[in-house]
Amino acid sequence: MKLPLALQNPSFRAFWGGTLISVTGFQMLRFTQFWLIFDITDSSLYIGYLALASGIPTIVFNIIGGVYADRLNQKMLVFTTQFLLALFIFILCFLTFIGIVNEWHILLLALLSGSVEAFDQPARRALYPSLIDREAIPSGVALLSGIWPGTRIISPAIAGFLIVWTSVAFAILISALGFLIMAIIALTLKVNFSPQQKNTSPLEDLLEGFSYINSHSIFKFIISITFFQSFFALAYIPMMPVIAKEVLTLGPEAQGILLGASGLGALSTTIVIAIKPNLGSKFFHVVIGSFLSGISVIIFALSSVLSGSYYLAIICMFIVGIFGTLPAISAQSSLQLSVPNNLRGRIMGLYGLTFSLRPLSGFQAGLISGFTNPTFAIAFGGAALSIFTVTSFITNKNVRKFNQIIDKQ
Known part of the structure; x- marks a missing residue:
């Protein structure tokens, strides 16, 4: 093999x-x-x-x-x-x-x-x-x-x-x-690319990166979808102690197993894509995958509160891990395939900023939970991601032509 x-x-x-x-x-x-x-x-x-x-x-x-x-x-x-x-x-x-x-x-x-x-x-x-x-x-x-x-x-x-x-x-x-x-x-490491000597200031370089993203709506969509994934849909991670203790009435070991199930789903997805990188289209992975990622988070939240089943929650978390990872991997590979080498650091810096916001997902979920309840806060995060994905698909023709645009870059 x-x-x-x-x-x-x-x-x-x-x-x-x-x-x-x-x-x-x-x-x-x-x-x-x-x-x-x-x-x-x-x-x-x-x-x-x-x-x-x-x-x-x-x-x-x-x-x-x-x-x-x-x-x-x-x-x-x-x-x-x-x-x-x-x-x-x-x-x-x-x-x-x-x-x-x-x-x-x-x-x-x-x-x-x-x-x-x-x-x-x-x-x-x-x-x-x-x-x-x-x-x-x-x-x-x-x-x-x-x-x-x-x-x-x-x-x-x-x-x-x-x-x-x-x-x-x-x-x-x-x-x-x-x-x-x-x-x-x-x-x-043997590197095939070296940065060019620059006569511009760091501020000018930063503005050039913003300008490049702003002029390519498909890249704005990729970075935005990653933001919604990190800031909203992943709020289930910091909220998991509350779900385990108050909703499922279980101990800390259940929290670890639930998050482990999500990690196992994510790992399974990465292994499949690593072995078969061309399996499925980028449109399906990023656009449809993001929509299903949000839906899977909603299903996890609703099933936890409606059924109270620990084993069903484990299955749901495994699925959440699959659909949460699928668009994330394809979004990053789409950027890496498309951006020019001399802008790669700045674009990936902007892309990476969305991941840095993950700890703040617990803050927004905590606020929503304080006014409602933990399962609503988690479901809200999933809904935000799915709604943004559908809205982008309807209003942005470049999202509908995702494959063609990425392939042309």
């Missing part, structure tokens, strides 16, 4: 392997940070502070990171960001090991790490298409996308076992090694 097309390239194999290790470290770090700050403060409020400290810099600086991904050597930029992230985590490990770590150390280092991540993410998304041929890009997008749901299933468990069997400091140390390994791998 042949490897997926993108993995047949040695440089991409190294990049994919390094990303797998790095993201595993990232997921372990997030779990350990939340556990550590709650253990120190015994306050759930500080968990919220930590989420803000990690998320706000990424939201603020992501677009700027995209600008510099187009101006600087992307390989060296990935090396630098991964090295700095490893350094910050080593500092947290040391403070924890000697027993003087406090909540402000954790928050400050999370703030610094979030700022660096804003430059790391656009650089990585801009870098990997230059490692592979154009026809391998959909396979590459699927393989890299599959890392996140896959590690989301196993990384928290690894971190938890390390904390129990060894110590918090050792769990943090293993996380740091993941970033350091990725930094070293970045130096070995």
Whole structure:
């Protein structure tokens, strides 16, 4: 059996392997940070502070990171960001090991790490298409996308076992090694594209990126659909503790299994697309897939409150994972196939900004839930995505011609 097309390239194999290790470290770090700050403060409020400290810099600086991904050597930029992230985590490990770590150390280092991540993410998304041929890009997008749901299933468990069997400091140390390994791998990559020397200012480059998106309505649709997915439809993730406890009347283990079912559905989708990148049309994946993604979230919310069945909820979450991942992978591959190399960092920075808004999905869902109830808040998020998709299909002729436009780029 042949490897997926993108993995047949040695440089991409190294990049994919390094990303797998790095993201595993990232997921372990997030779990350990939340556990550590709650253990120190015994306050759930500080968990919220930590989420803000990690998320706000990424939201603020992501677009700027995209600008510099187009101006600087992307390989060296990935090396630098991964090295700095490893350094910050080593500092947290040391403070924890000697027993003087406090909540402000954790928050400050999370703030610094979030700022660096804003430059790391656009650089990585801009870098990997230059490692592979154009026809391998959909396979590459699927393989890299599959890392996140896959590690989301196993990384928290690894971190938890390390904390129990060894110590918090050792769990943090293993996380740091993941970033350091990725930094070293970045130096070995053979890149086929180098950024051109620019005589323009970073602000002019930023405005050029906005202008390009504004002049291509299909790209505005892709970025908008990703926003609706991240900010509305994915609100079920932060709301899952409430669904598990108050709606299904189950414990925290049920929350983990429900989210694990979603991750398994997402992972299944990425494997299929990685092996068969041309299976189905981009229109079906992005447009129809986004509509079905919203519908599946609505069905999960309604089935939970109407039936109260835990097993039905697991099945629904598996389906949510499938339809949530299908448009996400194809949307990113459509962008990667279509944008010019000299604008790739900025476009992917704008695209990545929508992912940075995911933590805020819990904020809007929490507000809606406060006025109504948790299941309505989740169903509202799914409805928002489906309604936007249908409205775009009706009002935007380019959405209806999605395949033709993407193929012409």
